[in-house]
Amino acid sequence: xxxxxxxxxxxxxxxxxxxxxxxxxxxxxxxxxxxxxxxxxxxxxxxxxxxxxxxxxxxxxxxxxxxxxxxx
Numbered sequence: 001x002x003x004x005x006x007x008x009x010x011x012x013x014x015x016x017x018x019x020x021x022x023x024x025x026x027x028x029x030x031x032x033x034x035x036x037x038x039x040x041x042x043x044x045x046x047x048x049x050x051x052x053x054x055x056x057x058x059x060x061x062x063x064x065x066x067x068x069x070x071x072x
Contacts (some may be wrong), residue, residue, distance in 0.1 A: 003018075012059075012062075023056075023059075
């Protein structure tokens with residue numbers, strides 16, 4: 001059965017919690033996206049690793065919004 005919800009009641013946790021989505025970090029998961037690409041330098045790889053870790057940190061621990069801070 002299809003479930004619907006108003007967009008205003010949905011946040012980014014909704015699909016994760018309700019559809020049991022899981023993060024996949026294996027590079028082979030989307031191998032077709034990585035074919036025929038130029039080789040990256042070590043500096044580029046290090047920068048991408050920092051960006052990736054920062055992204056996952058924000059997803060797992062989102063920053064507090066201004067209205068939440070005002071409530072406290």
